[in-house]
Amino acid sequence: MAVKKLYFLPVGQCYLDQSAVNRNLTPGHLVEMPVWCFLLETRDGPILIDTGMPDSFVNNPDYYNGTQREGRVVPNMSVSDxxxxxxxxxxxxxxxxxxxxxxxxxxxxxxxxxxxxxxxxIVQRAEFDAAMGNDNYSPQECRLSHLNYQIIEGDYELTPGVDIVFTPGHSPGHQSILVTTERSGPVLLTIDVAYTRQNFENGVPFLTFDPNMAAQSINRMQQLIEQLHPSTVFFGHDRQQAKEAVTFPDFL
Ligand SMILES: [Zn+2]
Structure with missing residues (x-):
């Protein structure tokens, strides 16, 4: 059984140093990264994939000033994001x-x-363990302890048409999502298995927690693509792909 609708929701941009997107480039120049959430309409009701940047980033490009990320991470988020x-x-x-x-x-x-x-x-055990209580990991709003976490380990079918694929490497417990929709068949949301198509197809190294694990996860995604021939393979922060993306209110 397939998901009824998959909406792509753009939720602002984050500027990152170009060396994070391509390890072969020297630091000192920022590149724009589109930020995404996805909403699925399923027979069990709506399911949201990711929640974007924290509210403390709204109209606050200077959020990281005075930290080690100053000048390397610059959020661009508005109230509507x-x-x-x-x-x-x-x-x-x-x-x-x-x-x-x-x-x-x-x-x-x-x-x-x-x-x-x-x-x-729904979050992976490895991700939860790496992030919780680790102030250097991400803003506090991403690591709140009182939420209703459902911890999983490895691949997991959340509901028919929503398959979570464990793809560690970019982060310790990163997961991608294979969504099968009525209109478009399999759609692979790699999320940050690869920031860009270049990372994915040409092996261009990017910001990872473990480069070997990241390469294995890219490999696994490529095998999945050969098996399933998804109608769309969507990367985490590819500016070119974002320009062509089908966004809300249209859907896949
Ligand atoms: Zn990301």
């Missing part, structure tokens, strides 16, 4: 959401998790 406002545009309140899949607990993926205190938040 806050997950609660994005949900409102789609037609949902946070309490309508049946589950939040947190691909990983980085600043551009888990910032709005705190708006879903009663919703199961």
């Amino acid at each position: 806050q997950i609660v406002n994005v949900m409102r545009r789609v037609g949902y309140h946070p309490e309508d959401i049946q589950a939040v899949i947190s691909s990983h607990l980085h600043l551009d993926h888990a910032g709005g998790n705190g708006h879903f205190p009663n919703v199961p938040i």
Whole structure:
């Protein structure tokens, strides 16, 4: 059984030093990274994948000034990029959401998790263990301890048409999502298995927790593509791909 609709929701940008996107480049120049959430309409109700950047980033490009990330991470987030406002545009309140899949607990993926205190938040054990209590990992809003975490280990079918694939490397417990929709068949959301198509197809190294693990996960995704021939393979922060993406209110 397939998912009824998959919406791509753009939720702002984050500027990163180019050496994070391509390890072969020298630091000192910022590149724009589009930030994404995804909403699935399933027979079990709506499921959200990732929650964007934290509210403390709103109109606050200087968030990281005075830290070791100053000049290397510059958020560009407006009020309309806050997950609660994005949900409102789609037609949902946070309490309508049946589950939040947190691909990983980085600043551009888990910032709005705190708006879903009663919703199961699906996260890998390795990610949870790496992030919780680790102030250097991401902003506090991405690592709130009181939420309703549902910890999983490895691959996991959340509901028919929503397959979570364990793809560590970029972060210790990163997960990707294979969504099968009525309209488009299999759609592979690699999330940050690869920031860009270049990372994915040409092996261009990028910011990873473990480069070998990251390469293995890319390999696994490539095998999945050969098996399933997804109609779309979507990368985490590819600017070119973002320009061509089918976004809300259209859907896959
Ligand atoms: Zn990311």
